Amino acid sequence: MEIGRGAEAVITLENGVVNKWRLPKSYRLAELDEQIRQERTLREAKITSDARRHGVLTPIISDVSRFELQMEHIDGATLKDVINSELSEKAGVMVGKLHLGGIVHGDLTTSNMILVQGKICLIDFGLSFYEKSVEAQGVDVHVYFQTLESTHDHSEELIEAFKVGYTRTYPEAPAVLKRVTEIKARGRYL
Numbered sequence: 001m002e003i004g005r006g007a008e009a010v011i012t013l014e015n016g017v018v019n020k021w022r023l024p025k026s027y028r029l030a031e032l033d034e035q036i037r038q039e040r041t042l043r044e045a046k047i048t049s050d051a052r053r054h055g056v057l058t059p060i061i062s063d064v065s066r067f068e069l070q071m072e073h074i075d076g077a078t079l080k081d082v083i084n085s086e087l088s089e090k091a092g093v094m095v096g097k098l099h100l101g102g103i104v105h106g107d108l109t110t111s112n113m114i115l116v117q118g119k120i121c122l123i124d125f126g127l128s129f130y131e132k133s134v135e136a137q138g139v140d141v142h143v144y145f146q147t148l149e150s151t152h153d154h155s156e157e158l159i160e161a162f163k164v165g166y167t168r169t170y171p172e173a174p175a176v177l178k179r180v181t182e183i184k185a186r187g188r189y190l
């Protein structure tokens with residue numbers, strides 16, 4: 001059964017296992033396309049598991065092949081549908097742990113967070129990477145704030161709640177949040 005279709009992948013659920021298959025993109029040269037799909041698949045498998053070692057809840061990866069991964073099915077609602085201040089604060093704690101571990105997610109939207117038994121599970125690590133710079137972490141948080149502003153009411157409250165959780169968890173948070181303000185201003189004048 002198909003349960004998701006993103007820009008890049010088809011997600012199916014079969015016997016309790018989720019399969020994520022990265023689709024070929026016809027606008028890319030075949031060789032480059034295969035290289036990109038393979039790289040993102042491997043990266044997703046590796047960093048999904050690594051994030052868990054830093055205390056971030058992620059699906060367990062059970063199998064990886066060239067363009068495909070199998071993982072645990074996370075049975076819950078995406079934060080896109082259920083977000084509130086309490087959950088946004090929890091997202092802040094989660095992202096704080098991730099950044100503390102040197103991981104930048106690369107696509108921190110509320111569609112990539114699933115609420116399961118009161119906890120947030122983070123998915124979709126295909127664009128993630130290892131970096132500790134304030135700039136990379138700032139862009140990560142900026143993407144989350146932008147998602148809140150474009151798709152959720154009361155985004156101001158949700159942003160403030162995130163900052164509380166993030167600052168409580170990650171000592172470098174003040175510098176990152178200052179950078180987020182600069183990134184936002186930069187965007188306005190581009």
Ligand SMILES: Nc1ncnc2c1ncn2[C@@H]1O[C@H](COP(=O)(O)OP(=O)(O)OP(=O)(O)O)[C@@H](O)[C@H]1O
Pocket residue numbers: 003004005006007008009010011018020059071072073074075078107111112114123124125126127
């Ligand atoms: N392990 C999982 N358990 C439950 N639902 C999942 C799982 N993985 C993906 N999904 C569902 O499928 C949707 C799309 O998955 P995902 O975000 O990984 O793909 P994508 O956005 O196409 O990714 P990419 O940006 O890597 O191409 C998610 O928003 C979620 O609803």
Ligand SMILES: [Mg+2]
Pocket residue numbers: 006111112124
């Ligand atoms: Mg996604």
